[in-house]
Amino acid sequence: MKRGQRFKSGLVSSLNPSGYNLERWSYTVHRITGVILVGYLMAHIFETFQLTGGALAWANTMSTLHSLGPMEMVGLWLVAGSALYHGGNGIRLILNEVFGLFMGKPILPVYPYSPTSLGKSQKFAVWIITAFVLALWVWAGLYLLAGLGVI
Amino acid sequence: MDKIVLRITRSGGKRVSYEVKYRKGMTVLDALTEVREKQDSSLGYRHSCRMGICGSCGMTIEGLPMLACQTQVSSLNKEVISIEPLHNLALVRDLVVDILPFFDLHRSVRPYLIRNDVGERDHSDREYRVLAEEVSKFLQFDYCIMCALCYAACPTVALDPFYTGPQAVAQAYRYMADPRDEGWEKRIDLLDTSHGVWRCHMAGACSFVCPKDVDPAKAVQLARMEVLKKRVLRKRGREGARLVSPPMVGAAKEGVKPPPFDFGGAKE
Numbered sequence: 355m356k357r358g359q360r361f362k363s364g365l366v367s368s369l370n371p372s373g374y375n376l377e378r379w380s381y382t383v384h385r386i387t388g389v390i391l392v393g394y395l396m397a398h399i400f401e402t403f404q405l406t407g408g409a410l411a412w413a414n415t416m417s418t419l420h421s422l423g424p425m426e427m428v429g430l431w432l433v434a435g436s437a438l439y440h441g442g443n444g445i446r447l448i449l450n451e452v453f454g455l456f457m458g459k460p461i462l463p464v465y466p467y468s469p470t471s472l473g474k475s476q477k478f479a480v481w482i483i484t485a486f487v488l489a490l491w492v493w494a495g496l497y498l499l500a501g502l503g504v505i
Numbered sequence: 506m507d508k509i510v511l512r513i514t515r516s517g518g519k520r521v522s523y524e525v526k527y528r529k530g531m532t533v534l535d536a537l538t539e540v541r542e543k544q545d546s547s548l549g550y551r552h553s554c555r556m557g558i559c560g561s562c563g564m565t566i567e568g569l570p571m572l573a574c575q576t577q578v579s580s581l582n583k584e585v586i587s588i589e590p591l592h593n594l595a596l597v598r599d600l601v602v603d604i605l606p607f608f609d610l611h612r613s614v615r616p617y618l619i620r621n622d623v624g625e626r627d628h629s630d631r632e633y634r635v636l637a638e639e640v641s642k643f644l645q646f647d648y649c650i651m652c653a654l655c656y657a658a659c660p661t662v663a664l665d666p667f668y669t670g671p672q673a674v675a676q677a678y679r680y681m682a683d684p685r686d687e688g689w690e691k692r693i694d695l696l697d698t699s700h701g702v703w704r705c706h707m708a709g710a711c712s713f714v715c716p717k718d719v720d721p722a723k724a725v726q727l728a729r730m731e732v733l734k735k736r737v738l739r740k741r742g743r744e745g746a747r748l749v750s751p752p753m754v755g756a757a758k759e760g761v762k763p764p765p766f767d768f769g770g771a772k773e
Binding site: 359360362363367368369371372375377378380381382385447451452454457458460461462463469470471472476 | 569590660664682706708718720
């Protein structure tokens with residue numbers, strides 16, 4: 355570490371929620387799922403672009419994808435989970451940021467301090483979304499397994 | 506616990522361990538002072554008031570930004586304590602970071618009362634009328650001691666060094682909510698930028714580490730709502746609170762003698 359350099363700054367530090375609050379963990383998951391969705395979007399555009407090469411090119415792309423076997427379904431399951439979490443948590447963030455919900459009003463701080471923006475309503479919102487997303491993600495997994503004929 | 510070990514990240518990234526005898530009520534700052542006085546006088550760290558008011562002794566203790574003077578060694582419940590400089594700030598030496606860029610961001614949001622009539626503000630024998638319920642809207646954000654813990658904890662600052670930061674946005678909102686201030690629109694223009702309020706993604710780490718419960722995360726969201734009020738609802742800036750004569754000025758003009766000051770029992 356050299357003099358004048360910002361100490362422990364950057365992507366790794368930004369994504370490390372260790373020791374922090376629940377919302378900070380939520381932030382990290384939101385970011386990671388966002389990157390997964392962008393990656394999927396790129397791949398999806400590339401995949402559909404193959405249609406311009408004609409029916410044979412499309413058939414080749416599909417056969418390549420299907421040759422991945424169960425990995426294709428695992429990938430889709432990850433994308434489904436990412437979309438669910440990113441969307442669900444995104445709704446919470448919109449309620450936070452645009453309407454000020456779960457933030458509380460300005461108060462007179464009294465020791466021991468407990469910030470209202472990280473209070474019970476905020477935690478409740480995070481856990482509700484997490485539970486809802488997990489339930490839907492499990493359902494999506496079962497749906498994909500049924501598509502494979504496993505169950 | 507008889508002894509503790511301070512594992513300090515010093516200049517150059519080298520981790521150096523110091524063994525210190527533990528005593529009841531010892532803070533991390535006490536332990537650092539003991540190291541500097543008895544073991545290694547070259548250890549660099551910043552401190553001043555030792556009572557959580559000046560905000561000088563911010564450092565990363567066990568991975569979280571904290572004030573060393575307010576952190577009891579016993580509360581960490583560890584015999585080996587890791588100490589690093591504050592993250593997201595440039596290193597000067599050992600645990601000392603360059604706080605000037607942080608202060609520059611604070612200054613950038615014009616953290617003072619803006620009045621259209623500056624002469625009236627600076628040379629008046631009267632005072633601005635503010636109601637108690639109006640004070641309650643900004644008083645919480647007024648307790649900021651500028652320790653930079655929120656800035657060090659913010660994951661957005663880690664990625665965007667040009668982000669205004671939670672402390673500065675909170676101070677901007679503190680003045681936007683002040684009925685005496687007439688700079689509402691000017692501050693919105695300062696905050697409504699690509700490195701302004703929209704960079705916050707509500708991780709809440711700033712509020713989590715704030716030693717004074719200023720709750721910067723809340724202030725940032727409130728500031729964001731003010732920006733939306735102007736940009737979406739087309740709200741215009743308000744006229745600031747009017748000057749009123751304090752009671753004693755009026756009484757003096759009328760020749761009424763003010764009552765003697767109560768010194769709490771002490772004789773004049």
